[in-house]
Amino acid sequence: MSDTDKSTDELAGTEQPFVQHLMELRDRLLYGMVGLGICMAILAFWPGPSGLIDLIAVPIRAHMPPDAKLIAVGVFSPFFIPLKVLAMAALLLSLPWWMYQVWAFVAPGLYSHEKRFAVPLIILGSLLAYVGIAFVQFFVLDKMFGFIQQFTPKSVAATPDIASYVEAILSLYLAFGLAFQVPIVVVLLVKMKMVTVKQLKEFRGYFIVVAFVVSAVVTPPDVISQLALAVPMCVLYELGIWGSQWFIRNTAAPEEPAANNATN
Numbered sequence: 001m002s003d004t005d006k007s008t009d010e011l012a013g014t015e016q017p018f019v020q021h022l023m024e025l026r027d028r029l030l031y032g033m034v035g036l037g038i039c040m041a042i043l044a045f046w047p048g049p050s051g052l053i054d055l056i057a058v059p060i061r062a063h064m065p066p067d068a069k070l071i072a073v074g075v076f077s078p079f080f081i082p083l084k085v086l087a088m089a090a091l092l093l094s095l096p097w098w099m100y101q102v103w104a105f106v107a108p109g110l111y112s113h114e115k116r117f118a119v120p121l122i123i124l125g126s127l128l129a130y131v132g133i134a135f136v137q138f139f140v141l142d143k144m145f146g147f148i149q150q151f152t153p154k155s156v157a158a159t160p161d162i163a164s165y166v167e168a169i170l171s172l173y174l175a176f177g178l179a180f181q182v183p184i185v186v187v188l189l190v191k192m193k194m195v196t197v198k199q200l201k202e203f204r205g206y207f208i209v210v211a212f213v214v215s216a217v218v219t220p221p222d223v224i225s226q227l228a229l230a231v232p233m234c235v236l237y238e239l240g241i242w243g244s245q246w247f248i249r250n251t252a253a254p255e256e257p258a259a260n261n262a263t264n
Contacts, residue, residue, distance in 0.1 A: 028101040035097040039090035049082030052089050053162070056169060059141035060160065063149045070162045077163045085166060088173075092133065096126050117191065117247060125184050128236075132180035133173045135232070140176070141169065143224045168220070175218040179233050186240025187247050200241050207237050 043052065057070060072078045099122045110118060152158050189195045195203075208230075215229035 024105060028105045032094070032098050032101045035094045035101075036090055039093040040086060043086055043089050043093065049086045052085045053082055056085065056137070056166070057162075059137065060145050060165065062142060063145045064158060068157070068159055070165060071159050072163070073161045074163055077161075081162050081166055088170060092130075095129060099123075099126050120247070121184055121187065125181060128180040128184070129177040132176035132178075132232075135180075135228075136169070136172050136176045140172065140225055140228045143228070144220065144222055147222050147224045148220075172219065172225070176229060179214070179229055180236060182233055182236040183240035183243050186237065187244045190244035190248060197241060197245055200237075200244070204237070208234055211237070 047055070060070070061068075072081070074080075103118065103122055106118070107115060149158065186200060190197060190200070211230045211233040212226070215226045215233070219225040219229055
């Protein structure tokens with residue numbers, strides 16, 4: 001970097017000692033934990049752990065006899081499972097706050113054009129995670145349990161254990177929340193110049209195969225949930241290709257050839 005570049009570098013003189021970075025990281029983690037604790041307190045007051053359990057049990061209860069209930073096999077399940085659900089719900093509720101803490105930690109080391117790039121991605125990533133989880137709760141689970149229920153013999157009473165049920169749906173929440181980050185990953189790969197948009201378009205057919213393989217591994221062994229994950233991943237991949245061109249064009253550095261990077 002030349003002397004002229006250093007004089008015009010907006011980050012010049014903003015370097016901090018390593019210990020100060022650690023202290024800043026500690027503070028951000030503490031702020032995040034405080035936010036998580038507040039969300040847990042709010043959810044504990046309303047709708048409460050029992051209310052959260054009733055909410056997430058709606059999809060499977062819709063396919064059980066009216067008088068049937070989920071059972072708790074473990075001795076401590078009636079106590080620990082609602083707490084686990086409460087903690088996970090609080091983490092989801094506080095996700096924007098955690099994302100803000102990440103942003104506040106890294107923002108001082110970013111250039112203006114990088115900040116214009118990072119903020120929309122952080123907001124979009126949070127929204128996509130919520131959309132993925134809502135998609136599971138209001139569509140995937142209902143269709144999946146309806147499909148499975150068709151194979152349940154009439155002589156068998158389908159009364160799932162609450163612990164196994166919560167574990168299963170939480171894994172689906174995580175799988176879909178991460179899978180819905182595909183556009184963010186695609187944009188970042190292009191932004192970091194690891195791939196080009198042309199290469200992503202050429203990889204489209206391979207990604208479809210990858211999406212179906214991933215959905216077969218991380219979802220239950222039923223066609224409904226596998227298709228419900230693979231198809232949105234393919235659609236989001238296409239959105240990522242389109243979004244990468246838009247982001248690169250509108251958040252490039254003044255001297256960066258944005259148009260060429262977005263199309264090559």
